[in-house]
Amino acid sequence: MERNQAGASAPVTVEVWADLGCPWCYVGKHRLEEAISRRPDADRFIVKIRSFELNPNAPHEPETIESAFIRSHGGDASVVMAAERRIQALARREGLAFDLDRLNANTFDLHRVMHYADESGQGAEFFSLVQDRYFAGDLNPFDPEALAGAAELVGLSGRRVHEILAGDEYAAAVRADVQEGLELGARGVPFTVFDRRLAVSGAQTVNGYARALDEAVGAATEAVSA
Secondary structure (H helix, E strand, C coil), X not given: CHHHHHHHXXXXXXXXXXXXXXXHHHHHHXXXXXXXXXXXXXXXXXXXXXXXXXXXXCCCCCEEHHHHHHHHHCCCCHHHHHHHHHHHHHHHHCCCCCCCCCEECCCHHHHHHHHHHHHCXXXXXXXXXXXXXXXXXXXXXXXXXXXXXXXXXXXXXXXXXXXXXXXXXXXXXXXXXXXXXXXXXXXXXXXEEECCCEEEECCCCHHHHHHHHHHHHHHHHHHHHC
16 A cells, blocks of 8 residues: 555656747647646656757857748748747637747757756756747847846856856757657657656647646556556
């Protein structure tokens, strides 16, 4: 009986491979949070953001979404903007801000800072804050001062953020995250792994995430009880 109770309350780690500018990572993150919040055992889930670069060759100098699309794909930027407007409508129906005028740039440095935040247990909170404000259009995460300010909002050192951005700290950790995600089957993001027992690709519905959480909890409980 004691073993069953331990299984029923054991922590479950949910790892989300994500990139800052990925709209579906943004939407999926909030759906996952909603699915967790509906559970009576919500406190047992530990969400960790893992690094993934959708466009590792993106320039460090910020550019518009249209410019990024033309540089990467050529052709008519109206294609990407039509897709952006569709996701914007979906996001707004779910109560999420979605700014079409946000800038795009290389996210490697943001991921390095996130690993610093993760060492203090603030990785997911820091990433979520930056991503939410980025999509709301009120934070430029490619500005070192803005990134340092966001870190301070979650109790981290802005000075350390500047030090990290000035060097190459945590670069190996970011690359290791990306490689591990690929080895686990990530071919895009979001890619969510539940307690290393179940993986799902793409942004699921709230109910889809809820089913995955149920399955992960069931598997964890069986493992403890075995």
